[in-house]
Amino acid sequence: MLTPVIMAGGSGSRLWPLSRQLHPKQFLPLTSDNSMLQETLDRLTPLEHCAPLLICNEAHRFLVAEQVRQAGVSDARILLEPEGRNTAPAIALAALQALEQDGDALLLILAADHLIEDVASFHASVHHARELAETGQLVTFGVVPQHPETGYGYIQRGDALGNQGFKVKRFVEKPDRPTAEDYLASGDYYWNSGMFLFRADRYLEELERFQPQMVTACRAAMKGASQDLDFIRLDAEAFNACPADSIDYAVMEQTEHACMTPLDAGWSDIGSWSALWDVSEKDDHGNAIHGDVMIQDGHNLMVHADHRLVATVGVHDLVVVETKDAVLVADKNRVQDVKHIVERLKAEGRDEHADHREVYRPWGVYDSIDHGHRYQVKRITVKPGAKLSVQMHHHRAEHWVVVSGTAQVTVGENTYLVSENESTFIPIGKVHALENPGVIPLELIEVQSGSYLGEDDIVRFNDRYGRC
Incomplete structure (x- = not known):
């Protein structure tokens, strides 16, 4: 039986400002109304x-859980x-978990942020790869190249293995343009998809x-794992002692059992704005x-407007991306350099690389609509x-005005309801809680005032999402 393993990590730098460190591209609806993660689940x-296994980091856990729920997948396991x-270690964790729960598992390793346009061809390649994997081979999917791409690694095929694929002769790093043309x-040669x-x-x-050492550390991390809500938490000390390496370097480039199944299914890793334009x-x-875009005398543009009208006049070969808190304008041939902007934002201690103005939490979402000296x-x-x-907060008081729905508010020993067009006040230092007891979303305006307004001025006493 196949065990899908979906790698749902990512730093969110290549599609900035739409993608951020805490909201990378796998959680964005880039090619349809569903997110990339949901599209990956759907093609299974x-x-x-x-039951699929998803591997993500701590910061993304609630986003993963919520998007899996929205996709209608009720049995997913989240590591x-x-x-x-x-x-390499992430897949080792999945292998250990699958052997414990799924028996003689065949792992189908997928990235959460890849596009596959021809799903039927993808399934056919999985079928061929499965026949090879059942004999003990380690199979990678080699994408049939469509042009001399310099942004991907390549796989050179060796001897044929029936109709199912080829032995891997060698893996090669990202080539320069003339070399890529020779490969094509x-x-x-095939593009290295990173799927196995x-x-x-x-x-x-x-x-x-x-x-x-990697296997020893992963076994120790799984032995000390615990269930927490929807998540499987590893033994952090054991896992942090694990060496870091990719599956390509750790295994595939060294094993004698690497083989490849061709994949011709409209694949892309959407690794840049120009790739998304493609x-x-x-x-x-x-x-x-x-979005709301007007173009006058322009061609070969990628224009993404999230929240307001974006108009261009007489320009071409540009990427223009508008979000609530940032605007990117880039030459379409220089979009790989967006990462340098992200690096500068980090170096200058700014927040725009990490998250959007609108921030998702397990209970809902908040949008920081205004801020100034001593207020937000x-x-x-x-x-x-x-x-x-x-x-409780040490440095700020909060005023809550309910816009729609009903809030159940606890301040100290008192619990009461606040309805639409009503407000309440939370003094500095008071233990408090906010709950939506209704069946429609609760919307409110929160005005914070005080000497320090950072998100780290929160002392949690009880939390149903395990954040204490």
Whole structure:
């Protein structure tokens, strides 16, 4: 039985400002109304498989859980990495978990943020890869190249293995343009997709052969794991002692059992704004637009407007991205350099690289709509039945005005309801809680005032989401 393993990490730098560190591209609806993660889950539907395993970091856990729930997947297992250690240890964790719960599992390793346009061809390649994996081979999916791409690693095919694929002759790093053109002309090279299929036990055997310390650390981390709400928490101390390495370097480039199944299914890792432009629907002038956009005498543009009208006049080959708190304008041929802007934001201690103005929490979302000296204004939306933690602030007081719905408010020993067009006040130092007891979303305006307004001025006493 297949066990899908979805790698849902990511730093969110290449599609900034739409993608952020705390809200990377796998959680964004880039190519449809669903997020990339939800599209990945959806394409598993026709395959006979066990409950999917998702691997993510602590900061993304509630986003993953909520998007899985919205996708209608009720049996997903979510493994939380205390710290990122690259793909080889992450897949080892999945292998150990699958062997414990799924028996003789075949792991189908997928990234949460890849586009696959031809799902039927993808399923056919999975079928071929499965036949090879069942014999003990470690199978990677080699994407049939469409152009001389310099942003991907390549796989050179070796001897044929029936109709199912080829032995891997070698893996090669990202080439320069002339080399990529030679690879394309030869017909022997494929893009390295970073997707795999193999038996869980065979992967662990090969990993232990080349990286025994990694397997030892992963076994210790899984032995000390605990269930927390929807999540499987690893033993942090054990896992943090694990060496970091990719599956390519740790196993695939060293094993004698690496083979490849071709994949010709409209694949893209959407690794840049120009890559998203490549796969987007365009008008007669080559313009890909999203949102409220007006283009006058422009061509080959990528314009993404989230919250207001964006207009261009007489420009071409640009990427223009508007969000609530940032605007990017870039030459479409220089979008790989967006990462330098992200690095500068980090170096200057700014927040725009990490999260949007609108921030998702397990109970709902808040939008920081205004701030100034000693005050901050937020619009807060609390999901039906959800409750914020029982908490206290040392440096700020809060005024809450209910816009719609009904709030159940606790301040000290008192609990009461606040309805639409009513307000309440939370003094500095008072233990308090906010809950939505209704069946519609609760929306309120929060005005914070005080000497310090940072999110770290929260002392939690009780929290149903395990954040104490």
